[in-house]
Amino acid sequence: MASFASAVTPARVTARDWGWRHGGRSRAAVAGLDLDLEPGEKVLLLGPSGAGKSTLLHALAGVLGSAEDDDADESGTLLIDGRSPRDARGRAGLVQQDPETQVVLGRVGDDVAFGAENLAVPPAEIWPRVRQALEDVGLGSLPLDHPTHALSGGQKQRLALAGVLAMRPGLVLLDEPTANLDPAGVLEVRDAVIRAVTASGATLLVVEHRVEVWKDAVDRVVVLGAGPDGPSGVVASGDPDAVLESQGEALAAQGVWIPGRVPVLTGAAPGAGMPSSSSSPLSSSGDVVLLEARDLAVSRAAVSRRGFGSRKAVPVLSGVELDLRAGRALSVTGPNGVGKSTLALTLAGLLAPAAGAVVGSSELLAAGEAVPRRPEPYRWKAKELITRIGTVFQEPEHQFVTGTVLDELRFGPRQLGRGEERVDELLHRLRLDGLADANPYTLSGGEKRRLSVATVLAAHPRLLVLDEPTFGQDARTWAELGSLLLELLRDGVSILSVTHDADFTRALGATELVLGGATGAVLAGAASAERTGHGPAKGDA
Amino acid sequence: MSILVENREALDPYAAARAEQPLLGRANPLAKFGALAVITVALVWSIDWLSAGIAVLCELLVLPLAGLNLRLLWIRAWPLVAAAVLGGWSTAVLAPDKGPVLFSFGIWTMGEHSLLLGLGFLLRGLAIALPAVIVMACTEPTDLADSLAQLAHLPHRFVLGTLAALRLVGLMVEEWQTIGMARRARGVGASGNVLSGLAARLGQSFGLLVQSIRRASRLAVTMEARGFGAGPRTWARPSRLSVVDLWVVLGAVVIAGLSVGFSVLFGAWHVVY
Numbered sequence: 001m002a003s004f005a006s007a008v009t010p011a012r013v014t015a016r017d018w019g020w021r022h023g024g025r026s027r028a029a030v031a032g033l034d035l036d037l038e039p040g041e042k043v044l045l046l047g048p049s050g051a052g053k054s055t056l057l058h059a060l061a062g063v064l065g066s067a068e069d070d071d072a073d074e075s076g077t078l079l080i081d082g083r084s085p086r087d088a089r090g091r092a093g094l095v096q097q098d099p100e101t102q103v104v105l106g107r108v109g110d111d112v113a114f115g116a117e118n119l120a121v122p123p124a125e126i127w128p129r130v131r132q133a134l135e136d137v138g139l140g141s142l143p144l145d146h147p148t149h150a151l152s153g154g155q156k157q158r159l160a161l162a163g164v165l166a167m168r169p170g171l172v173l174l175d176e177p178t179a180n181l182d183p184a185g186v187l188e189v190r191d192a193v194i195r196a197v198t199a200s201g202a203t204l205l206v207v208e209h210r211v212e213v214w215k216d217a218v219d220r221v222v223v224l225g226a227g228p229d230g231p232s233g234v235v236a237s238g239d240p241d242a243v244l245e246s247q248g249e250a251l252a253a254q255g256v257w258i259p260g261r262v263p264v265l266t267g268a269a270p271g272a273g274m275p276s277s278s279s280s281p282l283s284s285s286g287d288v289v290l291l292e293a294r295d296l297a298v299s300r301a302a303v304s305r306r307g308f309g310s311r312k313a314v315p316v317l318s319g320v321e322l323d324l325r326a327g328r329a330l331s332v333t334g335p336n337g338v339g340k341s342t343l344a345l346t347l348a349g350l351l352a353p354a355a356g357a358v359v360g361s362s363e364l365l366a367a368g369e370a371v372p373r374r375p376e377p378y379r380w381k382a383k384e385l386i387t388r389i390g391t392v393f394q395e396p397e398h399q400f401v402t403g404t405v406l407d408e409l410r411f412g413p414r415q416l417g418r419g420e421e422r423v424d425e426l427l428h429r430l431r432l433d434g435l436a437d438a439n440p441y442t443l444s445g446g447e448k449r450r451l452s453v454a455t456v457l458a459a460h461p462r463l464l465v466l467d468e469p470t471f472g473q474d475a476r477t478w479a480e481l482g483s484l485l486l487e488l489l490r491d492g493v494s495i496l497s498v499t500h501d502a503d504f505t506r507a508l509g510a511t512e513l514v515l516g517g518a519t520g521a522v523l524a525g526a527a528s529a530e531r532t533g534h535g536p537a538k539g540d541a
Numbered sequence: 542m543s544i545l546v547e548n549r550e551a552l553d554p555y556a557a558a559r560a561e562q563p564l565l566g567r568a569n570p571l572a573k574f575g576a577l578a579v580i581t582v583a584l585v586w587s588i589d590w591l592s593a594g595i596a597v598l599c600e601l602l603v604l605p606l607a608g609l610n611l612r613l614l615w616i617r618a619w620p621l622v623a624a625a626v627l628g629g630w631s632t633a634v635l636a637p638d639k640g641p642v643l644f645s646f647g648i649w650t651m652g653e654h655s656l657l658l659g660l661g662f663l664l665r666g667l668a669i670a671l672p673a674v675i676v677m678a679c680t681e682p683t684d685l686a687d688s689l690a691q692l693a694h695l696p697h698r699f700v701l702g703t704l705a706a707l708r709l710v711g712l713m714v715e716e717w718q719t720i721g722m723a724r725r726a727r728g729v730g731a732s733g734n735v736l737s738g739l740a741a742r743l744g745q746s747f748g749l750l751v752q753s754i755r756r757a758s759r760l761a762v763t764m765e766a767r768g769f770g771a772g773p774r775t776w777a778r779p780s781r782l783s784v785v786d787l788w789v790v791l792g793a794v795v796i797a798g799l800s801v802g803f804s805v806l807f808g809a810w811h812v813v814y
Contacts, residue, residue, distance in 0.1 A: 061766045089768050089772070100712060101759035102763055103708070115767035127554050164767070382730050
């Protein structure tokens with residue numbers, strides 16, 4: 001069979017003084033953009049948040065200016081092969097960040113076929129295209145009727161890419177396609193993109209915070225700028241190494257992740273970056289246990305009910321023994337699906353243990369006014385919980401409960417009937433001062449993350465549980481978060497993080513608890529092992 | 542010949558998997574819904590126990606054709622069975638007593654007439670609910686959407702939009718749990734009493750609504766970016782009617798005919814109004 005990939009004509013992109021303002025906004029999202037992409041070129045698009053990267057991608061995909069955005073303003077010209085993107089339907093295909101919303105249909109084959117159907121490709125030609133596309137992204141071994149909900153995050157993103165490839169686009173647009181994935185998923189998607197785009201010869205435009213993932217795979221890096229009064233178009237363009245050489249400093253200061261530059265945390269102990277929390281003189285309270293888990297098994301669904309019979313849930317992880325100590329940090333790592341978040345939520349008193357026990361020490365019970373009657377965090381009232389254990393969820397929006405940033409910060413202290421003296425300090429500390437009256441949902445990703453941490457800290461918890469706190473964050477927010485956490489550690493707070501971010505674990509001087517290795521049901525059993533070697537018992541931090 | 546076979550495979554990659562399905566799994570969803578309509582329309586006229594009883598019996602007999610057995614049916618349908626029993630019971634207890642009284646306890650009395658009426662209600666509830674459960678158990682939602690758009694000519698934007706949105710419903714269950722935990726971690730429902738618990742539930746619902754809308758709008762962008770919504774489209778899975786579908790509809794007509802026929806014959810048929 002002749003390769004269908006050769007049927008693709010790569011697209012040319014031309015922007016001349018192009019600008020876009022969303023309806024109802026005073027500031028332009030993109031302004032004065034001049035950009036040329038040669039057919040077949042692979043380009044990485046960088047820039048601080050607010051530079052208009054996503055807006056450009058959406059415009060090229062032809063999805064800007066739909067019904068709900070009709071008082072938007074466009075200036076200049078943006079063309080694909082000399083035509084407006086909205087008239088060039090099917091010339092460009094877009095993959096976005098959130099894997100869950102990249103899947104449209106329930107079966108793998110149907111989902112890949114969806115785009116081709118919409119472009120009115122003759123049915124007899126669709127299925128060969130579907131098979132070819134799945135092959136190109138490395139999902140060729142899946143049956144076409146494989147359910148899409150059973151795919152991992154990385155597989156879902158590759159499926160979305162296959163759906164785009166089946167449209168045979170001349171331009172492939174990727175908007176942070178790996179921001180929500182674990183390290184293995186990131187490489188899996190990156191490799192699939194490069195293989196598929198090289199095979200089809202299509203033009204590629206990628207937006208991504210993490211430069212090192214794409215640097216060696218692209219022909220050119222383009223940097224968009226953003227000043228205090230708005231986006232400022234292209235500020236640098238050229239060979240990846242040359243651009244990073246000349247712009248690296250400025251980009252890093254704006255929060256772009258530059259290879260080889262791990263942000264330095266303020267207030268870090270000398271030699272920070274070396275995992276040595278146990279030997280740090282600052283953690284004098286390091287031997288006080290706050291929370292312990294004994295023979296703990298964890299599961300999301302406590303009991304599932306079918307008919308009138310009920311079955312005990314199968315724990316995703318069991319036999320966990322660990323102590324969380326004041327002034328120490330523990331990082332829980334391991335592949336997706338191994339039960340890291342479930343473990344963290346159980347320790348945080350938000351899920352009931354499937355078996356075994358989570359017990360707060362007398363030290364933890366004494367933190368805060370109302371002393372709980374029982375030592376298990378799961379039995380505590382919310383009021384008793386938040387002064388003892390604070391949990392920061394992966395998705396900040398899940399934790400927003402009021403209409404303004406200021407009210408968010410006041411919410412915890414008010415529930416406790418406390419003063420709000422710490423609120424102003426937190427506002428300032430996390431660079432949220434100017435946003436006190438803003439609606440939390442309208443903040444940028446980094447601002448949302450900082451707010452969600454600040455709201456939990458407003459109640460002064462002794463133990464902080466963080467679920468992927470650095471996912472998708474730019475380097476600047478990363479550094480601020482890290483500095484704040486170091487300070488908390490020095491004050492004797494215990495920190496448990498679920499994270500894939502090795503730099504983060506190192507920066508906090510955290511002990512690492514590695515879960516899993518095997519997959520699926522085999523995991524139930526003592527699957528934990530410790531990587532750093534200086535804890536008295538496994539999982540001790 | 543071989544070209545023909547290859548062509549068929551190219552046009553419908555699920556053909557092989559479908560061939561292994563029981564009869565109702567192979568049938569076109571539109572035919573199954575037609576069958577559903579035939580049985581429902583026949584049974585809404587009367588509340589006698591005989592016609593409904595025959596229908597329930599026939600429906601249980603066709604279970605294997607949908608790849609179901611009594612146990613699998615019970616797992617799917619027990620809430621409906623519970624509702625039917627409850628409805629039948631209250632009818633039997635509350636209906637005006639004519640004929641000999643069989644049972645009396647305080648204000649509750651039950652006569653022969655009201656017992657039969659209650660039984661009729663129970664069986665009718667089952668007779669109408671079971672076909673829907675059976676049909677949904679052996680129908681792939683995507684195939685249903687295909688046949689609604691291609692054969693029934695419903696607007697494809699509406700049909701496919703609904704189909705894609707339905708996929709998000711499963712995610713909402715998970716999201717509800719997560720939002721509940723995330724809000725407890727913020728101190729919502731602080732004192733643990735009923736009122737603050739109720740307020741917490743309301744807030745949780747609002748949180749879920751916000752997340753659902755955001756998810757839905759992201760999904761809409763995904764679909765639009767894949768060319769959905771404008772211009773003509775083709776269908777990778779042509780939805781066709783076959784002989785099997787004729788049998789399915791005929792089967793429903795036979796079930797409806799037997800139920801109504803016997804009921805009329807034995808004088809049990811009693812039109813509701």
